[in-house]
Amino acid sequence: DAGVIQSPRHEVTEMGQEVTLRCKPISGHDYLFWYRQTMMRGLELLIYFNNNVPIDDSGMPEDRFSAKMPNASFSTLKIQPSEPRDSAVYFCASSPTDGVGYTFGSGTRLTVV
Amino acid sequence: GENVEQHPSTLSVQEGDSAVIKCTYSDSASNYFPWYKQELGKGPQLIIDIRSNVGEKKDQRIAVTLNKTAKHFSLHITETQPEDSAVYFCAASIGTGGFKTIFGAGTRLFVKA
Secondary structure (H helix, E strand, O other): OOOOOOOOOEEEEEEOOEEEEEEEEEOOOEEEEEEEEEEEOOEEEEEEEEEEEEEEEOOOOOOOEEEEEEEEEEEEEEEEEEEOOEEEEEEEEEEEEOOOOEEEOOOEEEEEO | OOOEEEOOOOOEEEEEEEEEEEEEEEOOOOOEEEEEEOOOOOOOOEEEEEEEOEEEEEEEOOOOOOEOOOEEEEEEEEEOOOHHHHEEEEEEEOOOOOOOOEOOOOOOEEOOO
8 A cells, every 4th residue: 555645745835825735545544634733833633534524623723724525535625825824744644443543644845935 | 622741852862772752641531542753754653552451562662651540651762773763742542543633742852873
Protein backbone atom coordinates (compact mmCIF):
# COMPACT_ATOMS: atom_id res chain seq x y z
CA ASP A 1 0.00 0.00 0.00
CA ALA A 2 1.27 3.48 -0.84
CA GLY A 3 0.01 4.92 2.42
CA VAL A 4 -1.97 8.12 2.78
CA ILE A 5 -1.30 10.35 -0.19
CA GLN A 6 -1.59 14.13 0.01
CA SER A 7 -1.23 16.74 -2.67
CA PRO A 8 0.23 19.17 -3.25
CA ARG A 9 3.31 18.87 -0.97
CA HIS A 10 3.80 22.63 -1.02
CA GLU A 11 1.41 25.42 -1.85
CA VAL A 12 2.15 29.13 -1.94
CA THR A 13 -0.78 31.40 -2.59
CA GLU A 14 -1.76 35.01 -2.24
CA MET A 15 -4.13 36.20 0.43
CA GLY A 16 -7.72 36.00 -0.73
CA GLN A 17 -7.19 33.11 -3.10
CA GLU A 18 -8.93 29.75 -2.82
CA VAL A 19 -6.80 26.81 -1.76
CA THR A 20 -7.72 23.14 -2.13
CA LEU A 21 -5.79 20.39 -0.40
CA ARG A 22 -6.29 16.77 -1.42
CA CYS A 23 -6.04 13.44 0.34
CA LYS A 24 -6.29 9.79 -0.65
CA PRO A 25 -6.64 7.55 2.43
CA ILE A 26 -5.49 3.97 2.71
CA SER A 27 -7.91 1.62 1.05
CA GLY A 28 -10.20 -0.02 3.59
CA HIS A 29 -9.78 2.62 6.26
CA ASP A 30 -13.15 3.84 7.49
CA TYR A 31 -11.99 7.04 9.15
CA LEU A 32 -10.29 10.09 7.70
CA PHE A 33 -8.93 13.00 9.72
CA TRP A 34 -7.65 16.44 8.79
CA TYR A 35 -5.10 18.01 11.15
CA ARG A 36 -3.29 21.33 11.09
CA GLN A 37 0.18 21.71 12.57
CA THR A 38 1.75 25.00 13.64
CA MET A 39 4.54 25.86 16.03
CA MET A 40 2.20 27.80 18.26
CA ARG A 41 -0.74 25.38 18.42
CA GLY A 42 0.79 22.01 17.65
CA LEU A 43 -1.42 19.37 16.03
CA GLU A 44 -5.05 20.44 15.90
CA LEU A 45 -7.88 18.23 14.69
CA LEU A 46 -9.98 20.13 12.16
CA ILE A 47 -12.55 17.56 11.08
CA TYR A 48 -13.01 13.84 10.71
CA PHE A 49 -15.16 11.54 8.58
CA ASN A 50 -16.53 8.05 9.06
CA ASN A 51 -17.56 6.20 5.91
CA ASN A 52 -17.44 9.50 4.01
CA VAL A 53 -19.77 11.26 6.45
CA PRO A 54 -18.47 14.22 8.51
CA ILE A 55 -18.71 13.30 12.18
CA ASP A 56 -17.11 16.20 14.01
CA ASP A 57 -16.12 19.52 12.46
CA SER A 58 -15.84 21.46 15.70
CA GLY A 59 -12.17 22.10 15.05
CA MET A 60 -12.72 23.91 11.78
CA PRO A 61 -11.60 27.42 12.63
CA GLU A 62 -14.00 29.45 10.52
CA ASP A 63 -16.55 29.31 7.75
CA ARG A 64 -13.71 29.92 5.34
CA PHE A 65 -12.74 26.28 5.86
CA SER A 66 -14.72 23.43 4.37
CA ALA A 67 -14.05 19.73 3.83
CA LYS A 68 -15.67 17.07 1.71
CA MET A 69 -15.32 13.37 1.18
CA PRO A 70 -17.26 12.46 -1.98
CA ASN A 71 -16.10 8.83 -1.87
CA ALA A 72 -14.02 6.43 0.18
CA SER A 73 -10.82 7.20 -1.67
CA PHE A 74 -10.77 10.98 -1.79
CA SER A 75 -11.16 14.00 0.47
CA THR A 76 -10.56 17.71 0.06
CA LEU A 77 -9.98 20.57 2.47
CA LYS A 78 -10.76 23.95 1.02
CA ILE A 79 -9.93 27.41 2.32
CA GLN A 80 -11.73 30.33 0.71
CA PRO A 81 -10.60 33.05 1.02
CA SER A 82 -7.16 32.23 2.38
CA GLU A 83 -5.39 34.44 4.92
CA PRO A 84 -1.74 34.60 6.08
CA ARG A 85 -2.69 33.08 9.46
CA ASP A 86 -3.77 29.92 7.63
CA SER A 87 -0.12 29.20 6.86
CA ALA A 88 0.65 25.80 8.40
CA VAL A 89 1.27 22.18 7.54
CA TYR A 90 -1.98 20.33 6.92
CA PHE A 91 -2.03 16.60 7.50
CA CYS A 92 -4.52 14.01 6.45
CA ALA A 93 -4.65 10.72 8.37
CA SER A 94 -6.75 7.59 8.11
CA SER A 95 -7.49 4.62 10.33
CA PRO A 96 -9.58 1.46 10.24
CA THR A 97 -12.46 1.01 12.69
CA ASP A 98 -10.67 -1.54 14.79
CA GLY A 99 -7.18 -0.38 14.08
CA VAL A 100 -4.61 1.19 16.28
CA GLY A 101 -3.49 4.73 15.78
CA TYR A 102 -3.48 6.76 12.63
CA THR A 103 -1.50 6.60 9.42
CA PHE A 104 -0.56 10.13 8.44
CA GLY A 105 0.22 11.48 5.03
CA SER A 106 3.34 13.54 4.37
CA GLY A 107 1.41 16.78 4.71
CA THR A 108 0.86 19.91 2.64
CA ARG A 109 2.89 22.95 3.63
CA LEU A 110 0.68 25.95 2.93
CA THR A 111 2.08 29.46 2.80
CA VAL A 112 -0.30 32.37 2.31
CA VAL A 113 1.44 35.63 1.45
CA GLY B 1 -12.54 17.94 26.81
CA GLU B 2 -9.29 16.05 26.94
CA ASN B 3 -6.04 17.93 27.52
CA VAL B 4 -2.62 16.33 27.15
CA GLU B 5 0.51 17.92 28.56
CA GLN B 6 3.96 16.76 27.52
CA HIS B 7 7.40 17.35 29.03
CA PRO B 8 10.10 18.23 28.30
CA SER B 9 9.70 20.28 25.15
CA THR B 10 13.35 19.66 24.25
CA LEU B 11 15.63 16.83 25.29
CA SER B 12 19.27 16.35 24.42
CA VAL B 13 21.09 13.10 25.23
CA GLN B 14 24.35 11.45 24.37
CA GLU B 15 24.27 8.47 22.05
CA GLY B 16 23.78 5.32 24.09
CA ASP B 17 22.01 7.06 26.95
CA SER B 18 18.32 6.68 27.75
CA ALA B 19 15.63 9.25 27.05
CA VAL B 20 12.35 9.64 28.93
CA ILE B 21 9.36 11.73 27.84
CA LYS B 22 6.40 12.21 30.15
CA CYS B 23 2.77 13.05 29.51
CA THR B 24 -0.31 13.67 31.62
CA TYR B 25 -3.92 13.61 30.52
CA SER B 26 -7.07 15.03 32.02
CA ASP B 27 -9.98 12.84 30.91
CA SER B 28 -10.22 9.70 33.00
CA ALA B 29 -12.29 8.10 30.22
CA SER B 30 -9.27 8.05 27.89
CA ASN B 31 -8.12 4.50 27.40
CA TYR B 32 -5.78 4.49 24.42
CA PHE B 33 -2.37 6.18 24.41
CA PRO B 34 -0.31 6.14 21.22
CA TRP B 35 3.11 7.67 20.66
CA TYR B 36 4.19 9.15 17.36
CA LYS B 37 7.59 10.04 15.94
CA GLN B 38 7.84 12.85 13.42
CA GLU B 39 10.95 13.31 11.33
CA LEU B 40 11.67 16.48 9.42
CA GLY B 41 9.39 16.96 6.45
CA LYS B 42 7.28 13.91 7.23
CA GLY B 43 4.01 13.14 8.93
CA PRO B 44 3.89 11.64 12.43
CA GLN B 45 4.40 7.89 12.50
CA LEU B 46 2.97 5.58 15.15
CA ILE B 47 5.81 3.88 17.03
CA ILE B 48 4.12 2.28 20.03
CA ASP B 49 0.85 2.43 21.92
CA ILE B 50 -0.67 1.24 25.15
CA ARG B 51 -4.19 0.58 26.32
CA SER B 52 -5.55 1.29 29.75
CA ASN B 53 -5.73 -2.34 30.77
CA VAL B 54 -1.96 -2.63 30.51
CA GLY B 55 0.66 -0.97 32.71
CA GLU B 56 3.69 -1.40 30.49
CA LYS B 57 4.57 -2.38 26.94
CA LYS B 58 7.94 -2.86 25.33
CA ASP B 59 9.13 -3.08 21.75
CA GLN B 60 12.88 -3.50 21.36
CA ARG B 61 14.48 -0.25 22.58
CA ILE B 62 11.26 1.59 23.31
CA ALA B 63 8.81 1.09 26.14
CA VAL B 64 5.75 2.85 27.44
CA THR B 65 4.39 2.89 30.97
CA LEU B 66 0.94 3.97 32.09
CA ASN B 67 -0.30 5.01 35.51
CA LYS B 68 -4.08 5.33 35.25
CA THR B 69 -4.49 6.48 38.82
CA ALA B 70 -2.16 9.42 38.33
CA LYS B 71 -3.22 9.86 34.70
CA HIS B 72 0.25 9.92 33.33
CA PHE B 73 2.22 7.87 30.85
CA SER B 74 5.80 7.86 29.66
CA LEU B 75 7.96 6.87 26.73
CA HIS B 76 11.36 5.34 27.42
CA ILE B 77 14.02 4.96 24.73
CA THR B 78 17.12 3.01 25.70
CA GLU B 79 20.49 2.90 23.95
CA THR B 80 19.61 5.98 21.92
CA GLN B 81 21.01 6.36 18.44
CA PRO B 82 21.37 9.45 16.21
CA GLU B 83 18.46 8.22 14.07
CA ASP B 84 16.21 8.52 17.13
CA SER B 85 16.52 12.30 16.77
CA ALA B 86 13.02 13.58 15.94
CA VAL B 87 9.94 15.13 17.50
CA TYR B 88 7.90 12.75 19.62
CA PHE B 89 4.21 13.24 20.36
CA CYS B 90 2.15 11.53 23.00
CA ALA B 91 -1.59 11.34 22.54
CA ALA B 92 -4.73 10.19 24.28
CA SER B 93 -8.12 9.09 23.05
CA ILE B 94 -11.24 7.28 24.14
CA GLY B 95 -11.05 4.12 22.10
CA THR B 96 -9.37 3.80 18.74
CA GLY B 97 -10.39 4.27 15.15
CA GLY B 98 -13.26 6.67 15.18
CA PHE B 99 -12.48 8.64 18.28
CA LYS B 100 -10.73 11.96 18.50
CA THR B 101 -7.09 11.78 19.42
CA ILE B 102 -5.68 14.71 21.35
CA PHE B 103 -1.95 15.27 20.96
CA GLY B 104 0.64 16.65 23.33
CA ALA B 105 2.76 19.59 22.23
CA GLY B 106 5.71 17.40 21.29
CA THR B 107 9.26 16.79 22.50
CA ARG B 108 12.21 17.51 20.25
CA LEU B 109 14.83 14.84 20.96
CA PHE B 110 18.44 15.38 19.97
CA VAL B 111 20.81 12.42 20.18
CA LYS B 112 24.42 13.54 20.02
CA ALA B 113 26.91 11.17 18.46
